[in-house]
Amino acid sequence: MKSLLKTALLNGAISIAVVASSSGVFAADMTGAGATFPYPVYAKWAEAYKAKTGSNLNYQSIGSSGGIKQIKAKTVDFGATDNPVKFDDLEKDGLVQFPAIIGGVVPVINVEGVKPGEIKLDGPTLADIFQGVISDWGDKRIAIMNPGVKIPSGPITVVVRADGSGTTAIFTDYLAKTSSMFKDSVGSGASVKWPAASTVGGKGNEGVAANVSRVKNSVGYVEYAYAKKNKMTFISLKNKDGQFVAPDDLTFAAAAAGTDWAKIPGMGTFITNASGAKSWPITGASFILMYKDPDNKANAAEVLKFFDFAFKDGKKMAEDLDYVPMPDSTTDFIRKNVWSKIKAK
Template identity: 90%
Template sequence: MKSFLKKALAIGAISLAPAAFAVDMTGAGATFPYPIYAKWAEAFKAKTGSNLNYQSIGSSGGIKQIKAKTVDFGATDNPVKFSDLEADGLVQFPAIIGGVVPVINVDGVKPGEIKLDGPTLADIFQGVISDWGDKRIAIMNPGVKIPSGPITVVVRADGSGTTAIFTDYLAKTSSLFKDSVGSGASVKWPAASTVGGKGNEGVAANVTRVKNAIGYVEYAYAKKNKMTFISLKNKDGQFVAPDDLTFSAAAASTDWSAVPGMGTFITNAPGAKSWPITGASFILIYKNPENKTNVAEVIKFFDFAFKEGKKMAEDLDYVPMPDKTTDFIRKNVFTKIATK
């Protein structure tokens, strides 16, 4: 009987081991990667018992939260400059690649049917083109029946890495947009009919609600909400549709390890199959964090995501970081973080 009891206690101890060391991690920031972080968190909790509480509040909010030391990591699609990382004692690494997609609510138009180039898209978002019946749109779309109607531009109301990626692309392809609007996580949109939405969720909701609207969201939100997207002309002059293959093609030539702090945009990338508004989402962690136990688990979480989360990412049309890049992150970023 004693022998049986000892064995039972031993088995119980083993089965309880993961829960005994379970950690509640906290993160905040970009809405761009939220769908995949939620998926990874579910799988990681099932494997380890550790839970990730991630607040999808926008990139600017994520940077503020990590600087205030209220979370274990911050997330931003607008990479922080290396000099600022050094000044604040932070490290940064890209965690996932995805695409920002112009989405519309125009009657009778199918996904990908309307084709635009960068300068025309920029003119729409700065109010130079204000009606779907504009001849510049018609010339680019022969044979496509596009009903006339005043365009409502839907943008992010919060400081957003998605906006930073989107405006970086528009500024690269339109000198007028670059000079009059610029680029960044938050800009002053000049179109008279501009409506703001909080997060990718808010933009998607407003585009869906407002007839003749156009906005921009991370592709997972467009797919989830079955939204109508626009095809875009890329740097090589080819019209492409957004998906994981065109995002991957855009990111193929990017070497994050060659950039101090790994922070770079990959918009308007060369390649016949490249989606022109592709970007990465980045993670910010202190080199010497206050809660070392939690941050050690955060590192395990992203290592798990890099190794075992690729299929989950692909299922949501994100692009996993290349093995070469994740190897670099393990050797040159994770090793700079004090976890003991």
């Protein structure tokens, strides 16, 4: 099973084979598609759920925009997105939305001789790098912010998502909040036009991680699990309270602590640039989309059982990958006020 999961992670899909029980009845086969941000933890949950119940989750890690398209086309039992759908659009399409996991988006670099977290930047400087205003690691603004750190000069290659991406939506939401220039010239969303002269695209978090690891003097952005798995060099960031922080589950949790999910229509919100001395400024949640009246009610019921298992028994698995599990108060709200709207068999 471990080798199967490893292969699935490399292929960007979870597909754990369904086997017959001794009674000859086949276990359920759920389908989902979308965000690459939560993919590592969904893979881990899927393996554990398969071992416990025999039920299979086939999840395609195709990006948030793809997940929204697939659920609207009714080709999957659930869609996954890090770019939350607005409440009015949920109502129009007969969908519900709930957050499944919290994590952090992390700027990662490939600069020779620099250790993880050694380079420190603030939001406006990071925004200027990603819009091409700062195009060399030897730029004076970077040097002033990093006294005593030996940063070799070299032209910066910006690595971004080539597909419609909730990770991009979270990242650009942060940059737009901290830089009015970035907000006006680039904006925010799942897909934006990146203006830096030297820009390379990668498909999924996997593609961005691979390109940053390959291209010297590059900078990109990935969900933290990908940075950790690939032993990538991350940048420390100055948060809203003026403190430089490193990414981990504790700083993600600190950022999310003030979010009152029950008061947010459709539960859809970004958690970027949150207050708090220990808060990681590019924190976000990943969301699940399901129909209130699904065509395959048995599969919808199994999806709810899967996420119920994840909320109850998957916390340690999430923490091992430096995600932050949803608080019990939030998952109780989801069960009572979101799942109750789904007509599942």
